[in-house]
Amino acid sequence: MQTTPDLQKNAVVTYAKFLLRWRWAAITLALVVTVAAAYGAKNLGFASDYRVFFGDDNPQLAAYEELQKVYTKDDSILIVLKPKSGDVFTPELLRGIQDLTAKAWKTPFSSRVDSLTNFQHSRAEEDDLIVENLVQKSNPMRQNDLARVREIALAEPLLKRRLISPDGTTTAINITLNLPQKELTEIPSAMAYARALVEKFRIAHPDTHVALTGMVPLNSAFFEASMTDMSTLIPLMYGVLLLVTFFMLRSISGTAVTLVVIGLSAVTAMGIGGWLNIQLTPPSAVAPTVILTIAIADSIHILITLFSAMRAGISKYDAIVESLRVNFGPVFLTSLTTIVGFLSLNFSDSPPFGDLGNITAAGVAAAWFFSILLLPALMAVLPVRVKARAATEITFMDKLANFVILRRKILLAGTVALVVGLGVMVPQNVLNDQFVQYFDKSVPFRADSDFTADNLSGMYQLQWSLPATEAGGVNDPVYLGKISAFSDWLRVQPGVDNVLTVSDIFKRLNKNMHGDDPAMYRMPEDRNLSAQFLLLYEMSLPYGLDLNNQINVDKSAVRLVATTENFTTNDLKALDQRASLWLKQNFSTQHLEASGPVMMFTFITERNIQSMLIGTTVALLLISLILMVALRSFKLGLISLVPNLVPVIMTFGVWAIFVGQVDVAATIVTATSLGVVVDATVHFLSKYLRAQREKDLNTEDAVRYAFANVGVALFATSLILIAGFAVLTWSTFRLNASMGQLTALAIAAALLADFLLLPALLLTIDKQRKAKASTENADPALIAAE
Structure with a gap:
């Protein structure tokens, strides 16, 4: 049978x-x-919205979506302008900014445009409150007018390090978009218009550096990175595989x-x-x-x-x-x-x-x-066509097998020491997801964002919706005092560039309505007075520049936005924790956390680690079960786990030494590399078992047989896999690049584990057997081939 x-x-x-x-x-x-x-x-289509990186049950996404239902949506395009010499307060450039602001309103899906020139500055004129554009079109821009505009702009907390740099050399125009999120063409159409607008401005003002950043350009950069990778990496990959495959197969x-x-x-x-x-x-x-x-x-x-x-x-x-x-x-x-x-x-x-x-x-x-x-x-x-080879020819794999057999104890102890040493380094890796740095510096979005961070402010924003006790409660002086205190606290935190807060408007209105007395730049002391000031101010605002981006409809809560430097993940978490503690101690008994896209990305790696721990465990158990059943050996199935897990430990240990930071892409490498590195183990063990079960060879000869029959193929496939994943290093999208680098490292480590550690384990643990079968009746050609 x-x-x-x-x-x-x-x-x-x-x-x-x-x-x-x-x-x-x-x-x-x-x-x-x-x-x-x-x-x-x-x-197939291309998603161009950063929200696709977050699952429907992501709590940070849910919190941000809820925030945007209450206040005006804040997906934006930021046009940053910096003259190559002097500051922005020149007649020519201010006129250019006015023109650019007017045309920016025509951007598809735009709902608001804020700039230095249309900032709604308020002042008192006898008993009247005057609210008007900071730079008037009819203004002849005389020297004293420019000096006045400069003085107001550099002193205004709602503008400083948001739309104007402290030294006055850089300014910005912020286009807020209300994207329906129904068509894939929404972002491309908005970006096409903005880029055309910027290009015309560059031609008209060749002495001004123009940068384009913001959340909408971020979305566009995701799409463009996808297209770039598909158009460059696939041909490059084919070229690499062609060369390596021909070299190995001849x-x-x-x-x-x-x-x-x-x-x-x-x-x-x-x-x-x-x-x-x-x-x-x-x-x-x-x-x-x-x-x-x-x-x-x-x-x-x-x-x-x-x-x-x-x-x-x-x-x-x-x-x-x-x-x-x-x-x-x-x-x-x-x-x-x-x-x-x-x-x-x-x-x-x-x-x-x-x-x-x-x-x-x-x-x-x-x-x-x-x-x-x-x-x-x-x-x-x-x-x-192939060249015949003598059956008695000793190959490199034969020599390697003999070396491993003779040095099994040293190799086993050495590899274990290496793995333990690298394993100690793994916890030194720090989680860091800065979405600006997801892109290579050659990508325009990254270059423009870095330029903005260096000359104006970062683009990371933490947002809080701070509830009052009732409808209309935003006019309560006690509530406004707490908002003001929190704003002042945020402004002295390291790395905070700007705080957009309605409390600054109330202070300015109180000063205006008291004859512009600088001593009255403080919160109104009466609730009815606060409500009157706010109503008067809102009635004076032009269409599109209302306060719906800061105050909800029934005036029961305000949104406060802190713009920071391009912080690391840990720095953002630390700021959020300090702010939450301050709010709990001084503002509300409920726990209030920051929201916004930056907070979504801040927690993405941490959440992905938690979810992928489950995924990797399930994959490991399934793969182990598959190997035990396929190999028909519980012991070898357990042994196979070692060379499958060791490469991951070694990889992240090496990464900790040379890089030290891991992002969301790193969290999936364990699962993906596990599926890849197990291939070499399977092929080696299958040949090892074939030698024992079909040829009845002892352990040492079975190891020699495995090296002779699969060693070259394992080396060839590992070399090709390493080269292939290394190609991802050329991706302009850093997540893909780091995934490629980590996987290539894991495959290289797996090759060492399967050539050195696995045979040493088999020779040490697997029971020695004596050869029983005779090959005298076997086909000599098949023996030589195997």
Whole structure:
């Protein structure tokens, strides 16, 4: 009676022979499947809203969405102007700012435009309150007028380090947009208009530096990063894979077939993504690049075994059959574990990484399908030439196997010491997600944001909605006093550039209504007086410049906005915690936290770590269970965990030494690398077990057999994977770059673990066996090939 391995062996051989007989039909089927899947690509779109990085249940997103329901939405485009010499208070530039402000109102979806020239300055004229633009169009801009405008602007807390720099050399125009968030064309259309506006201003004022930043340009930068990566990284990846694959295989036909297989895998996966209505984002847009890298492993293993068999004198058809027999199980197993690893990204709190996982998982499945269907069929019809090799030739892998066997104790102790040493460094990594730094300095948004931070202010804003006790409560002097005290407290905090607070307006109105007496720049002492001042002021404001961005409809709460330097994640958390403590002690018994996009990004890594701990644990358990069942050995299944977990520890230890900061992309690397690095372990252990179970070799000879039969393939695939993920380093989107660097490090560490640590563990732990089987009746050619 045949055993299960024998049945599996015969089934694969039967399949391989059937495939070779109907090779043209197999090629046709593969192409039909590709076309059917690829048709779904018509449904692919590009999401251009930073909100896609946050799940529907994200508490920071929910808090911010609630805030925007109460107050005016504050998605904005900030146009920053800095003359190359002098300050902004010149007739020519102020007229240019007036013109630019007027045209900015025509930006698609604009709801408000704030600038130095249309700032609503209030003053007293006898018993009247005059509210007007700081710079009047009819003003002839005489020297004394310029001096007056300069004095007011530099002293006004609502303008300083928000729309004018303290030295007066830089100013800004802020365009607030109310995006319906219904069409993908909303942000591109707004940005197209703003860029055209800016370009005309540059031509008219060549001596003025113009920068474009804000949350809407941030959204646009996400979209443009996706397009850039897809247009540059995929061709670069193909070039790298072409060179590395040909170097490892030394076969034109083998290289060509490999590139066809991985290309069709990427196309199929993107088509499936379209059928699933996935919207591409910077993380998910690199899925084709990741697929091209990972999908190549199956082809390499099959081709290297095929060429080895042919070098031993076996015919091409028999070599194809033998290669499928040897690799069918391991290739299926590695594909399955890789799919499990990438599907675990669905646990991520950031949906784009789940999309990356789903598309990549589809690509890995497609790569397995094409590798065991299309690749053998194409190799059967293409000419293949290899040089014969003497069966007794000693290879580098033979020497490496002997070295590991002789030095097992030293290698085991050394690798354990290295892992422990690097593991100690892992906690030194600091969480940091600064969305401005998500982009390379070559990206215009990053360059303009850095310029703005250096010359005007940062673009990070913390927002609080501070409730009064009742409707109309914002006029309560006690409430206003607390708002003013909190504003003053914020202004002395390190790194806070500006505080936009309605309390400053009340102080100015109180001064105005007391004959502009500087001593009266304080809060009104009577609630009715405060209400009258506010009503008078609001009635004087022009359309679009009301206080709905700061005061809610029933006047029961105000929004306070603190603009900070481009803080690190920890600095922002610390400021938020100090502010929450101050508010609890001085303002309200309830816990009040800051809101806004910056706070959403501040907590994204922390939340993603928590969610991915669950995802990675589930993936690890599933992969371990799969390996134990597939290897039919509980002990080897446990042993396999070591070389699968060690690379992650080593990677983040090295990262702590040379970088020291991790972002949201780093939180998914454990799951993705787990699915990838397990491939080498599976192939090594499958050959090791084949030597023991089919050839009845002892442990040392089984290790030699594994090195001889899979060592070259493991080295080749690892080199290709490292090169492939290293290509992501060229991404202009830092999250993709760091993911690529970390994964490449993990694969390199996995290669060391599988070549040094895993064999040493097997030699130390696995029971020694004596050879029983004889090979005297076996086919000499097959023995040499294996």
